[in-house]
Amino acid sequence: MFIIACFVIAIAVAQYTSNRGYVEGLSRLNSMNMAINICSQSLEGLSDSIAVLSEMESGKSISKNLHYFEVNQKQVRAPLMKTLQISEISPETKNLLREALSAINRFEGGVALLFQNHRDRKMNSAIRTEMLITRQFSSDAQEYLRKAQIDLRRKSDSMVAQLYSDRFWPSTLVIALSTIFFIFVMTIGLRVTKRIKQSVKNLGEATDRVTMGDYQYQANILNHDEFGVLTNRFNTMTTSVYQGKKELTQTIERIHALQDLAQQLAEALRTQEAVNIAIEEGIRTLKSNSGSIMTVNPDQTFIEMVGSKGMEAELCRKWKVIPLRLISPVTDCIRMNQPYFFENLDQLKMAYPDFPEEFRIMNIQASAILPLKVGQRELGAICFNFDSTRTFSQDERDFALAIARQAAQALFRTQLYEEAQYAIHARDEFLSIASHELKTPLTPMKLQLQMLSRSMDSENFEMNKPKLSKTLKDCDQHFNRLSKLIMNLLDISRISSGKLVLSPEIVNVNLLVRDLLIQLKDQLHQNRMEVEFQELNEVSAVIDAPRFEQVVTNLISNAMKYAPGKPLKLVLSSHETNFTLKVIDQGPGIERKDFGRIFQKFERISSVDNVGGLGLGLYITKQIVESHKGDIWVESEPGTGAAFVCEIPLRT
Amino acid sequence: MKKSALFLFLIFSNTLYAKGIVFIAHPSCPLNKLSRTQLKDYYFKKIRQWPDHSTVRFFDRPESNLAREIFLQTVLNRSARQVDNYWIEQKFKSGDSAPSSVEDDLVVMELISRFPGAISYLSEETPLNKQVKVIEVME
Numbered sequence: 067m068f069i070i071a072c073f074v075i076a077i078a079v080a081q082y083t084s085n086r087g088y089v090e091g092l093s094r095l096n097s098m099n100m101a102i103n104i105c106s107q108s109l110e111g112l113s114d115s116i117a118v119l120s121e122m123e124s125g126k127s128i129s130k131n132l133h134y135f136e137v138n139q140k141q142v143r144a145p146l147m148k149t150l151q152i153s154e155i156s157p158e159t160k161n162l163l164r165e166a167l168s169a170i171n172r173f174e175g176g177v178a179l180l181f182q183n184h185r186d187r188k189m190n191s192a193i194r195t196e197m198l199i200t201r202q203f204s205s206d207a208q209e210y211l212r213k214a215q216i217d218l219r220r221k222s223d224s225m226v227a228q229l230y231s232d233r234f235w236p237s238t239l240v241i242a243l244s245t246i247f248f249i250f251v252m253t254i255g256l257r258v259t260k261r262i263k264q265s266v267k268n269l270g271e272a273t274d275r276v277t278m279g280d281y282q283y284q285a286n287i288l289n290h291d292e293f294g295v296l297t298n299r300f301n302t303m304t305t306s307v308y309q310g311k312k313e314l315t316q317t318i319e320r321i322h323a324l325q326d327l328a329q330q331l332a333e334a335l336r337t338q339e340a341v342n343i344a345i346e347e348g349i350r351t352l353k354s355n356s357g358s359i360m361t362v363n364p365d366q367t368f369i370e371m372v373g374s375k376g377m378e379a380e381l382c383r384k385w386k387v388i389p390l391r392l393i394s395p396v397t398d399c400i401r402m403n404q405p406y407f408f409e410n411l412d413q414l415k416m417a418y419p420d421f422p423e424e425f426r427i428m429n430i431q432a433s434a435i436l437p438l439k440v441g442q443r444e445l446g447a448i449c450f451n452f453d454s455t456r457t458f459s460q461d462e463r464d465f466a467l468a469i470a471r472q473a474a475q476a477l478f479r480t481q482l483y484e485e486a487q488y489a490i491h492a493r494d495e496f497l498s499i500a501s502h503e504l505k506t507p508l509t510p511m512k513l514q515l516q517m518l519s520r521s522m523d524s525e526n527f528e529m530n531k532p533k534l535s536k537t538l539k540d541c542d543q544h545f546n547r548l549s550k551l552i553m554n555l556l557d558i559s560r561i562s563s564g565k566l567v568l569s570p571e572i573v574n575v576n577l578l579v580r581d582l583l584i585q586l587k588d589q590l591h592q593n594r595m596e597v598e599f600q601e602l603n604e605v606s607a608v609i610d611a612p613r614f615e616q617v618v619t620n621l622i623s624n625a626m627k628y629a630p631g632k633p634l635k636l637v638l639s640s641h642e643t644n645f646t647l648k649v650i651d652q653g654p655g656i657e658r659k660d661f662g663r664i665f666q667k668f669e670r671i672s673s674v675d676n677v678g679g680l681g682l683g684l685y686i687t688k689q690i691v692e693s694h695k696g697d698i699w700v701e702s703e704p705g706t707g708a709a710f711v712c713e714i715p716l717r718t
Numbered sequence: 719m720k721k722s723a724l725f726l727f728l729i730f731s732n733t734l735y736a737k738g739i740v741f742i743a744h745p746s747c748p749l750n751k752l753s754r755t756q757l758k759d760y761y762f763k764k765i766r767q768w769p770d771h772s773t774v775r776f777f778d779r780p781e782s783n784l785a786r787e788i789f790l791q792t793v794l795n796r797s798a799r800q801v802d803n804y805w806i807e808q809k810f811k812s813g814d815s816a817p818s819s820v821e822d823d824l825v826v827m828e829l830i831s832r833f834p835g836a837i838s839y840l841s842e843e844t845p846l847n848k849q850v851k852v853i854e855v856m857e
Binding site for chain 1: 809813818824829832
C-alpha cells in the first residue's frame with residue numbers, strides 16, 4: 067500500500083512539475099511577444115518623430131510640430147520603460163533597450179535644443195547640421211530597438227522550438243512511471259502469489275503428515291507473514307495435541323500400572339510379600355533406582371525398615387531400626403504425615419544438613435518419600451530414590467501418592483491378616499496352655515485324693531496320719547493354684563467386660579509391701595532369691611490394697627519365673643503427686659521391640675517353653691495400674707536384667 | 719570636368735591604394751593608422767568600438783560623391799548596389815542600419831568634430847580644418 071501511494075504521488079508530482087514548466091514557458095513566450103510588439107510600436111513612433119523632423123526641415127510650422135513630437139515621444143517611451151520591468155527578458159536585451167532609451171533621451175534633448183534655438187529663424191546650414199546630429203541619435207535608437215527586437219525574436223523562436231520539442235515530456239514521464247509501477251506491481255504480485263502457493267502447499271503437507279499420525283512433525287515456516295503465523299499456530303496446535311496424546315498414554319499406562327499393582331497386592335497375604343511387591347512395582351513404574359518401606363511399631367516409638375531394594379547393605383543395617391523422634395526425611399514424613407519430594411541434592415542437603423554421607427553412599431540426587439496411611443492410622447513410609455535430578459510434576463506426585471495408598475492398604479490388610487492369624491494362634495496356644503495349666507494341679511490332686519481315700523480304708527490309718535496331713539496340704543496347694551488360675555481368668559473376663567471395680571482406701575504402701583514380702587518368703591526361698599527392699603520415703607496412698615498386692619505379687623512372680631536365683635531389688639519412692647515402685651531383676655532382659663507386646667493379653671515375655679504361665683499376669687497388672695490412673699513400663703537392655711516401673715498417683 | 723578627370727585617374731591608378739580620398743577622425747581617436755580590413759570592419763559595423771571602447775561612428779557619403787566611388791572601389795571593393803543590399807539584409811538580420819550619408823564636406827568635418835569616435839572620408843583635395851585628425855591607410 068505504501069509503495070503504491072509513493073508511486074501515485076511520484077507520478078502526480080512529475081506531471082505537475084512538467085506541466086508547470088510548460089506553462090511557465092508559455093508565459094515567458096507571451097512576455098517575449100509582448101516585448102517584441104512594444105519594440106515594433108516604439109520603432110513606429112520613432113519613425114513618426116523623425117517624420118516630424120523632416121517636416122521641420124522642409125520649413126513647416128515648428129510650434130505645431132513640437133506638440134505632436136512631444137506626445138508621440140511619450141507614447142514611444144512609456145511602453146519601453148515597462149518592457150524593462152519584464153523579468154523574463156535577458157540582461158543583454160535589457161542593455162540594448164537601455165541604450166535605446168538613452169539614445170532616445172539624447173534625441174529628445176537635441177530636438178528640444180533645436181526648437182529652442184531656432185524657433186524664429188529660417189532654415190540654414192547650421193540648423194541642418196544640428197538636425198543631422200540629432201538624427202544620428204534617433205537612428206541610434208532605431209538601431210538599438212531593432213537589435214533588441216531581433217534578439218527577442220530569436221529567443222522566442224528558440225523557446226517555441228523548445229516547448230514544441232518538450233510537448234510530449236509530461237505524458238512520456240507519466241507513461242514511463244506507470245509502466246515501471248505496473249511492472250513492479252506485477253512482479254510483487256507474482257512473487258506474493260508464488261509464496262502463498264508455496265505456503266499453502268507446505269501447510270497442506272504438514273496437515274497430511276499429522277493426519278497420518280506424525281504428531282512430532284513441525285511444518286517449516288517459509289515466510290514471516292500471515293501464513294508464517296498460521297504455520298506457527300499449526301505447529302503449536304500439533305505440539306499440544308502430541309503433548310495431550312502423550313499425557314493420555316502416560317495416564318493410561320499409569321492406570322494400568324496401578325491396576326497391576328492392586329491386583330498383585332491383592333494376591334499377597336504376607337506383609338513381606340506386599341512390601342516387596344510395592345517396592346518393586348513402585349521402582350519399575352516410577353523409574354527410580356532404589357526404594358524402601360519403613361513401618362512404625364504399634365506404640366509409635368520407632369520405625370523399622372521392613373523391605374528395601376537397590377540399597378547398600380551397610381545402610382540397611384544402620385537404618386534397620388531408628389527412633390521415630392530422630393530428625394530424618396523418613397521420620398519427618400511419618401510424623402508430619404505428608405509426602406516429601408526432593409527434586410535435587412541441594413534441596414535435600416538444605417533440608418537435612420546432617421545426612422550428606424548417606425546421600426553420597428546411595429548416590430541420591432532426587433527422592434520421593436510418601437507416608438503410608440489408612441484412614442487416620444499411620445503405618446509407615448515408602449521411599450523412592452533417584453540417581454539423577456528430576457522434577458516431579460503434579461501428575462507424577464499424584465501417581466506416586468496413589469502407589470503409596472495402594473501399598474498402605476495392602477500393608478494394612480496384610481498386617482490385619484497377620485494379627486488375626488497371630489490372635490488365632492495365641493488363642494489356640496492359650497487354650498492348650500490353659501487346659502494344661504488347669505489340668506496340671508488336677509491330676510496330682512486326683513491321685514492324692516485317691517490315695518487319701520485308700521488310706522481311709524486301710525487299717526493303719528492312724529499310722530499314716532502325718533503322711534495324710536502332708537497329702538492334704540499338697541492338695542490344698544494345688545487347689546490354691548487352681549483357684550488362682552480361675553481367679554485370673556475371672557479378672558480377665560471382668561476387665562474385658564469393664565467390670566473391674568476398685569474399692570480405694572488409705573494404705574501405707576511400705577507396710578503393704580513388707581507384709582507381702584513376708585508372705586512370699588517361702589516361695590522366694592524356694593527360688594533361692596534374695597530380696598532387697600529400698601524404701602526412700604514413707605508412702606501412704608489412696609489405692610485398692612488387694613489389687614495393688616496383686617500387682618506387686620505378679621511382678622515378683624515374674625522375676626521368680628525369669629530370674630530365679632538372682633538377687634531382686636524393690637525401690638519405693640514418692641514424689642509430689644505420684645509414688646513409684648521399681649522391681650529390678652537381673653534376668654535375661656527384654657528386647658526393645660517387645661516392650662509393648664509383653665503387656666498384652668496372652669503374651670509371654672519369653673517364647674521359650676520352659677517357663678509356664680498363661681501370659682495374663684502382666685496384662686492384668688497393667689489393667690489394674692491403669693484403672694488407678696497410673697502407668698507401668700519396662701526399662702531393659704538384653705542381658706542386663708529388667709526393671710518394671712509402676713507409677714501411681716497418690717490420690718486418684 | 720574635374721570629376722571625370724579624377725575618375726579617369728582612378729581608373730588608371732587603381733593599383734594605387736586609396737588615392738584620391740583622405741580618412742579623417744575625431745582628434746581623440748586612439749589610432750593613427752588603419753588597414754583596409756580594419757576600415758572595412760568599421761564601416762560594416764563588424765567592429766563597433768575603438769580600442770579605447772568609444773563607439774565607432776562612420777559617416778558615409780552619398781552616391782553622387784566621387785569620394786564614395788573611390789571608397790567603394792579601393793576600400794570596400796564592392797559596388798554601390800552590393801553595399802545597399804548588404805545594409806538591407808543587415809537591417810533584418812542584425813538590426814544594423816547603414817551609416818548616415820552626409821553630402822557637404824564642411825558638414826562632415828563639423829560632425830566629426832562633434833562626435834568622439836567619428837570617422838569619415840573626404841576628397842583628397844578638400845582643405846581640412848584643425849578640428850579633425852587624418853588617419854593613414856596602410857597597405
